[in-house]
Amino acid sequence: MKIWTMCEAYRVSSSVKVKQMEAELSQQLSALQAEIEENGFPPGAEGFNSYSSVPPPRDVSFFCVEREHALRTGLQVAEALPVRSAADVIQRELQSCLSLEYSPDxxxxxxxxxxxxxxxxxxxxxxxxxxxxxxxxxxxxxxxxxxxxxxxxxxxxxxxxxxxxxxxxxxxxxxxxxxxxxxxxxxx
Known part of the structure; x- marks a missing residue:
């Protein structure tokens, strides 16, 4: 089954509203990161907090990529199934009925x-x-x-x-x- 995508017709993050929201998210994340560092929790190895099991906030690019992936997945549309004759469908059902569902193996x-x-x-x-x-x-x-x-x-x-x-x-x-x-x- 072929999957058609509308990714060519739709551009992610192209509207002014989305860009404003990304800028606002970036400001909020940097403020949160500054507050975390101010309270004495320096980030440990690989960006994880060494004193807590909660990872520090990610940057805006991560959320942009995640949103783009979700949108691309949602924009995929399956192609229509091919037309099958009723005789082929009945023949396939007959074959499945004649075959054993469970075998000794x-x-x-x-x-x-x-x-x-x-x-x-x-x-x-x-x-x-x-x-x-x-x-x-x-x-x-x-x-x-x-x-x-x-x-x-x-x-x-x-x-x-x-x-x-x-x-x-x-x-x-x-x-x-x-x-x-x-x-x-x-x-x-």
Whole structure:
């Protein structure tokens, strides 16, 4: 698909208003930089502040290039798709229906990816549950009443996590086979 650009028709930063805004931004950035230096925070290596994790303000040229890139991306227009006959579309759909979506070679890889993602997701859920529990429980009465439910939820999440990790370990042989290209024993 060809992409048409209107960059030849539109010039970035050509209007008087944009130039005024750039000059105003330049003044504000230089005032901010002067205030930072005045307060005793000299810039460190590569322009980053050695006393803070916040980088110093960038110059106007950086923002001009960033705006130009955003405008050029926005001015790209996709070409119209070619006309396709209905017979070709139906033939392609028929071929996709006749082909197997999952094969004996791809299914173990898909399952491995699923269980790997699931174990990561379950670990996040367990962490969020424990974090919420520490935030929620401020009174002894609440803790005594809800702790059995919380304990059951944590046990369930831990069991499901361990199951997903074990399954992913067993299925990792198929991933290793795909990466190395060598034959391994069948997965049981």
């Amino acid at each position: 791809s299914l173990p890889l898909l399952l491995h990816q699923f269980y790997t993602d699931r174990s990561f997701h379950l670990a996040q859920i367990k962490y969020q549950l424990m974090l919420r529990w520490t935030r929620f429980c401020r009174h002894t009465g609440v803790i005594e009443e809800l702790y059995p439910h919380y304990k059951d939820q944590v046990r369930y999440l831990t069991e499901e996590y361990e199951d997903a990790v074990q399954r992913a370990r067993r299925l990792s042989a198929s991933r290793e086979k795909m990466l190395t290209g060598r034959e391994t024993s069948p997965i049981c």
